[in-house]
Amino acid sequence: MQNNEKIKMLAIFKGVIKNQPVKIETKIVPNLEHGILGKINSIVIHRTAAPTAESTLNAWKTKRSGAHFLIAKNGKIYQTARLDKICWHMGLVHARCRLEESCTKKDGEIIKNILQSKDLFAERARKVLAYEKKKNYPDRYPMNADSIGIELVGAYLGGRSDKGLFEILTQSQSSSFLWLITELIAKYSLSFDKDIYAHGAVAIKKENEGVNALEWLRSNYK
């Protein structure tokens, strides 16, 4: 049993998964990689808001933000950044203690003052992010510097509503997603209950981004 588990464990060389050529296609997009990713504390689930993997891969060719993995509708997993490199996938992260109502009085006041300042909205959110960066995980939500990003291909179906849903994962996509998450949790000794996040729940994005995928995962992860 132990031997089987060893065989199953991801073999990562210089940040690239090497022992899963059937499941994972290495397609590193160098412009998505920024600096050294040290300790990995968490995994963040994203949705692409695009209908195909090709459109996202094309878009990433000229962009600086993106994620470590992209899972296509046919279940193909693309590794698009090395696991020892930071990807810019988090955007403007919320203040965890404020959102979860667990701040100390002083902490809460500092954040409230930033939020209520006269700065531009994006500037206020950037200041909250800078403030949160000073904290250690898990007192704050995941940051680029300590998390892996997984993008699941799927268009946004909510029209003008910001609470709409993304396309439902295909069976092949779900299966690859579950496999990859299980492997990464084992590799980096993460907690499924505590260290996996939906992007929309922790950053200024569409509220349901990654939420349904995470719910599906919760029902199927063993």
Added chain:
Amino acid sequence: MTQYYLCFILVISLTSCAVENKNYKYKTVSDIEILTQGNISRDESYFQDLCGKFRLTKEQVEIYYLESRPSNEQEVYDNFNLFPCYSTGTIKIHGEKYMWKIRAGGVSNFYNDHKMVLRVCDEKCCKRTKGIC
């Protein structure tokens, strides 16, 4: 002296043309109405603090429309922040009536029974529409 006079007349005429063109540009939209203000799409007090009383004037809506540009879901997802604060209303664009929903951060929807356009506000647009971004 006559030359200076002619030059003066020319400068005044050109300035008038520029102003007229600008006004003409602004005539592509009309009948702006504001229906709801200060909406917040999330319940947590965190967002109440962030959004405050997000309010727009008709003038801001007009300038926003003229300075913003069409976009798509993927670009919005990749490059723009979607704050949960928004106002809604109606507008006529080239005589056709649309509903609008403009969010803090500069992402908006202009829509009617036949069309829906996602619009975004870049840096220059944000500078001109103070209070939206």
